[in-house]
Amino acid sequence: MITMEDIIRDGHPTLRKVAAEVAMPPSDVDKQILSSLLEYVINSQNSEVAAKYGLRPGIGLAAPQINVSKRMIAVHITDENGALYSYALFNPKIVSHSVEKSYLQSGEGCLSVDEPFPGYVHRHARVTIKGVNLEGEEVKLRLKGLTAICFQHEIDHLNGIMFYDYIDKHDPFKTIEGAIAIER
Known part of the structure; x- marks a missing residue:
């Protein structure tokens, strides 16, 4: 089981690397790692389990965050x-996206980032994602709202991008005209 001690923190070099594709079919080790990522996220949202194991609640987790650059x-x-x-995906990628942008009004957070980074993270309002699930089946998802933001945040981890890279350094709460504000 993954715990908070397994999650590497901002500044660790793995978080800035482009992760390697997972060979298909995935190895048993890769399946176990992916399964444990999903287990962490589910457990972290259960207040009793989270309290017992000291888990910080999260809605997504990427392998680079546990120092596995895949x-x-x-x-x-x-x-x-x-x-x-509820998805655990190998080699997820954004295959199409809207021109329209959206952002979380409360800003984004990350299990690998302990300090707050106030500001708006503008992302695509709608995305289509493809990946392979634990059963080896191709999955295609059309997403919008918070769900689209979450998947984009996790896929960014696979490309060495942190959410705060998108925040305007001079005007962190600057909005893009026409962008959809999402409440969480």
Whole structure:
């Protein structure tokens, strides 16, 4: 089981590397790592389990965050309509996206970043993601809102990009005209 001690912190060189593709079919070790990422995110949202093991709540986790530089992410999130998106994906990629942007009004956070980075992180309002699940099946997801933001945040980890890289250094709360503000 992954704990907070397993999650590397901002400044660790692995967080700035471009992660390697996972060979298909994935090895048992890679399947176990991906499965444990999803287990962490699910457990971190259960207040009793999180308290017992000292887990910081999260909605997504990428393999580079546990110092494994491979293209694997896990997301466990409920969208604005109450639909659950619980996915563990190998080699996820954004295959299309909207021109329209969105951002979280409360800003973004990260399990690898302990200090707050106030400001707006502008992302694509809608994305289509493709990846391979633990059963080896290709998954294609059309996402919007908080769910789209979460997947983009995790895929950024695979490319060595941190959420605060997008925050305007001179005007952190600058909005892009027409961008959708999302409340969390």
